[in-house]
Amino acid sequence: MGESAHQPRQSELGSDLLRIATAGSVDDGKSTLVGRLLYDTKSVLADQIDAVTRASVDKGLDGPDLSLLVDGLRAEREQGITIDVAYRYFATPGRSFVLADTPGHVQYTRNTVSGASTAQLVMLLVDARNGVVTQTRRHAAVMALLGVPRLVLAVNKIDLVDDPATVFAEISAEFAQITEVLGWSPDQVQAIPVSALHGDNVASRSANTPYYQGPSLIEHLESVPVVPDREPVGVRFPVQYVIRPRTAEYPDYRGYAGQVAAGRVSIGDEVVVLPSGVTTTVERIDTADGSLPTAHTGRSVTLILADDVDVSRGDVIAAVADAPEPVTQFSATVCWLGDKPLRPGARLLLKHGTRTTPVIVGSLDTRFDEQELRLADDPESLELNQIGRISVTTAEPVTADDYTVNRETGSFLIIDPQGGNTLAAGLVGDALSALHLRELV
Incomplete structure (x- = not known):
């Protein structure tokens, strides 16, 4: 992961949270677009802006290079490319966002897969001067296989082409053909012409694109519905560690630590230990801050079971009703x-x-x-x-x-x-x- 690998739980950022990711080819402007999003939503501190402005002046630029807000690793700055997944958090009055900024270089496709695997929407960038390229098709295919519900095609650097209206129409039409074959319906894909450098159609609609009548990028991100990716399943709890303190205070303590991978678990739930198939019930749910009545997806807890069963690292504690077959x-x-x-x-x-x-x-x-x-x-x-x-x-x-x-x-x-x-x-x-x-x- 990148500099900020921790992803907050849904409860930490509010119920209306959208998980998004970027994808695209090298030099399509992903880092500049993400920097623009952070800048326009006032999600960066003044001293960060000052530092970026000074670094931009040192590079001989007239204005701040917003990509520096994202490419924080020295190796990234020196190469001018994103090489790792970095998670960024920002919010607007209407919604909170977790954004995974992923690499565009073909060498780092594995990082893109990782960053997009939990996304509810992916912003796929193309350079208006180059249109849909090999990496665009590859990333769209990966997003389809991962089951990403929605796509935004951000046609970036639209200010650098001679006939932006025609270029935008042609790129949008070609991408629509690709996404239809890959299984998305038209209402799941939104194409937007943007200039990340100048902010056109990022925070607000731009007068520089009269041929485009749709929403700005942030307007679209605020308006797309956040729906469950799939039907909920019962609890899935991969056991990471068996805790046996063997102290005078807890002479018989036996807990199973891990993170709830899916569903939720509550005291009294009937569960099955897999692959052994032994059934039992949840007696207690412990955390470092005390016991809980219920733990949801993403929460790290220790489960105490009612029966003394054989459980080891790698086993899965699952809901009896819909437990998968090992x-x-x-x-x-x-x-x-x-x-x-x-x-x-x-x-x-x-x-x-x-x-x-x-x-x-x-x-x-x-x-x-x-x-x-x-x-x-x-x-x-x-x-x-x-x-x-x-x-x-x-x-x-x-x-x-x-x-x-x-x-x-x-x-x-x-x-x-x-x-x-x-x-x-x-x-x-x-x-x-x-x-x-x-x-x-």
């Missing part, structure tokens, strides 16, 4: 992030929740060509940044939901057992089936 074989859609290609028979590690287990890739069933928006069956390999459907066999049972049922417990990582590097981001089930694609012939 499996050792399943199909998944993955975005391959390794430099070396993925081939059938690869022996790797799979990390799901708090469980890490050896995994064998059994077959590569389908490759998704995100540029042509088609499918190819039985590929020989998956190369860097390619997306495909694979089958896997795990050494230990994995308690996972289908990604279309629940994002948090339907996603996983594939890891290099030697170096520990992340090789793939995976979604349990066939996420590709939700796309309106043709077979590649």
Whole structure:
């Protein structure tokens, strides 16, 4: 993560909270746009503005370079690109926002996947001078697979083209064709011509774009409905640590610490420990600040169970009513992030929740060509940044939901057992089936 990796809980920022992310190619102006959002919503301190202004003067610029409000890492500033995910928080009178600013360079696609995985809306930028490019199509495909409910196409640097009305219309039409194939309806996608540098159509509608009659970016962000991504599921609680203090005060204490990954848990709830299948009830919910009657998604707690059952790190405590079936074989859609290609028979590690287990890739069933928006069956390999459907066999049972049922417990990582590097981001089930694609012939 970047400088500010902590994401506040919904309760910390209010009930009307929108989680957004940026995506786009290098030099499309994402950092400048995010800096403009922070600046126009007065979400930065005066001394930060002064520091940015001084740094901009040192670079020979006439005005403040707002991208410096975002690219805080020295390596980012020196390269002039965003290289990590950084979370920013800002608010308007109508709504609070958590924004994940993600990299645009193809080398950091894995960071983009991470930043957009929890987003309810993604702002996808294109440079008006370049239009829709390879990385635009790739990012749109990734957002579709992740199930992002809404997109904003920000056609940036619109002030730098000779015929902005025609350019905006052509880019919007091309992007609309892509998003329709990927499964979005027209009301889920909003195209806006902007100039992040000058602030056109960011905080307010600009007189410089008379051909555009829609909302400004902030007006749109304030107005889109915040709805649950999917139907709620019962509690999913991956056990991170078993607490046995063995003190005179707590001679028999046995608690299971972790974070509520989905749903909510309350005292008295009937739960099942997976993969063993043993049922029990929740006797107490402890935190560092005392006990709670109920814990919601994202809350870190320690559960005390009524019965003395065998629970270890990597187990999942789930609601009895809709507990997923532990499996050792399943199909998944993955975005391959390794430099070396993925081939059938690869022996790797799979990390799901708090469980890490050896995994064998059994077959590569389908490759998704995100540029042509088609499918190819039985590929020989998956190369860097390619997306495909694979089958896997795990050494230990994995308690996972289908990604279309629940994002948090339907996603996983594939890891290099030697170096520990992340090789793939995976979604349990066939996420590709939700796309309106043709077979590649």
